[in-house]
Amino acid sequence: xxxxxxxxxxxxxxxxxxxxxxxxxxxxxxxxxxxxxxxxxxxxxxxxxxxxxxxxxxxxxxxxxxxxxxxxxxxxxxxxxxxxxxxxxxxxxxxxxxxxxxxxxxxxxxxxxxxxxxxxxxxxxxxxxxxxxxxxxxxxxxxxxxxxxxxxxxxxxxxxxxxxxxxxxxxxxxxxxxxxxxxxxxxxxxxxxxxxxxxxxxxxxxxxxxxxxxxxxxxxxxxxxxxxxxxxxxxxxxxxxxxxxxxxxxxxxxxxxxxxxxxxxxxxxxxxxxxxxxxxxxxxxxxxxxxxxxxxxxxxxxxxxxxxxxxxxxxxxxxxxxxxxxxxxxxxxxxxxxxxxxxxxxxxxxxxxxxxxxxxx
Numbered sequence: 001x002x003x004x005x006x007x008x009x010x011x012x013x014x015x016x017x018x019x020x021x022x023x024x025x026x027x028x029x030x031x032x033x034x035x036x037x038x039x040x041x042x043x044x045x046x047x048x049x050x051x052x053x054x055x056x057x058x059x060x061x062x063x064x065x066x067x068x069x070x071x072x073x074x075x076x077x078x079x080x081x082x083x084x085x086x087x088x089x090x091x092x093x094x095x096x097x098x099x100x101x102x103x104x105x106x107x108x109x110x111x112x113x114x115x116x117x118x119x120x121x122x123x124x125x126x127x128x129x130x131x132x133x134x135x136x137x138x139x140x141x142x143x144x145x146x147x148x149x150x151x152x153x154x155x156x157x158x159x160x161x162x163x164x165x166x167x168x169x170x171x172x173x174x175x176x177x178x179x180x181x182x183x184x185x186x187x188x189x190x191x192x193x194x195x196x197x198x199x200x201x202x203x204x205x206x207x208x209x210x211x212x213x214x215x216x217x218x219x220x221x222x223x224x225x226x227x228x229x230x231x232x233x234x235x236x237x238x239x240x241x242x243x244x245x246x247x248x249x250x251x252x253x254x255x256x257x258x259x260x261x262x263x264x265x266x267x268x269x270x271x272x273x274x275x276x277x278x279x280x281x282x283x284x285x286x287x288x289x290x291x292x293x294x295x296x297x298x299x300x301x302x303x304x305x306x307x308x309x310x311x312x313x314x315x316x317x318x319x320x321x322x323x324x325x326x327x328x329x330x331x332x333x334x335x336x337x338x339x340x341x342x343x344x345x346x347x348x349x350x351x352x353x354x355x356x357x358x359x360x361x
Contacts, residue, residue: 052084133262142188143257144199149181149335151358153205155343158351164210169225170350171210177238179356180204183247193256195282197326198248203288205354208238216295216314222348223314228297235305236298241316242291249284249324280328286337287321315348317341326360333360 026040039050152174157163163171183201190196209215212234214225228234255278262273293316297308322339336357343352 054084131262131264133260142186144184144186147181147183147185148361149179149183149201149203149356149358150361151179151335151356153177153179153207153354153356155207155352155354156338163350163352168350169211169214170216170352172207173210176206176208178204178206179358180206181245183245187251187257189257190250193252193254195251195253195257196248197251197282197284199246201245201247203243203245205241205243205356206238207240208236212237212298215297218312218314223344228299232299232301232306234297234299237296239293239295239314241293243288243320244291245286245288245320247284247286247324249282249326251280251282251326253280254278255280275331276328277330280333281326283323283325285321285323287319290316290318290320315345316343317345320354322354328360334358335360 026038041050154162154172154174154177157166157168181201181203183199185197185199185201188196188198209225213227215228215234215237216239217224217226228237255276258277260275260277262275264271264273292311293314294309294311295314296310299306299308319341320339321341322337324335324337326333326335328334334357337355339354341353343354344350
């Protein structure tokens with residue numbers, strides 16, 4: 001019944017006004033499903049004017065009206081602006097001049113073009129503020145995102161023991177030994193639920209000492225931890241290392257790339273929030289090159305807070321490589337990584353492997 005009603009309505013629908021003049025021009029559009037759209041106008045000039053109106057929006061409003069009305073006749077009215085296209089739009093969504101995307105949030109500065117929204121669409125108009133929601137079931141073969149890894153780090157010694165287990169001088173605090181990664185990640189669809197995540201990024205290890213009374217020192221033989229001078233009051237100490245990395249992870253995304261998109265538009269400035277459904281799981285490898293390292297000692301002396309920063313290699317390995325695992329559910333993603341090679345050059349420091357875990361923003 002609804003299909004029949006829709007067909008009848010389309011026979012008389014033209015910019016929200018019903019024309020019945022028998023002397024007018026008539027255009028009949030035959031569709032593949034044997035339905036027809038019949039457009040009546042007073043002249044050919046008025047038919048050309050129809051290019052300025054959004055027929056898709058009319059049909060969406062028509063479908064909503066049918067769902068809310070059980071009658072046999074529905075008429076859509078227009079004051080001349082409701083269904084008129086915004087002629088100021090000279091480019092499509094993908095050509096917007098200003099766009100920033102971080103993780104699952106995207107900010108755009110331009111007029112809103114709703115022609116490329118997904119299959120399921122909701123529109124809430126609140127004056128100058130508008131909210132749109134839809135399910136995006138289409139994705140490019142390769143999509144790019146900027147992700148942030150935020151977690152905590154430690155290191156494992158022989159027999160996969162933490163240094164704290166043996167009360168070593170180089171024991172680090174799990175809370176405070178932050179790991180941060182800034183990554184440009186590409187997600188390439190292979191087929192079905194299989195994707196490949198790959199890209200470049202920068203990462204920072206920050207190993208904060210459990211006991212700030214001990215500080216790392218480098219000499220010709222290697223690195224060691226020594227007590228700080230007795231005339232100062234140590235507050236904090238750490239070793240930091242910066243790496244540029246390349247990673248590649250096969251992933252199973254059982255939502256197959258589909259995601260819910262919420263768009264907020266206010267005066268041409270638009271922000272999007274992506275929410276994914278389903279389980280995502282995968283693992284792979286990475287390799288990195290050290291581009292910087294330093295130690296820092298924070299202490300008080302004569303009532304004044306001081307910092308000593310020493311920029312050195314500390315016999316850290318220039319190359320790091322390891323394995324990484326990721327697990328995601330809906331809008332939350334976690335990661336864990338383990339360096340297969342040791343943190344320090346062989347025979348220049350304790351035999352330790354870095355381990356990190358945290359959340360992906």
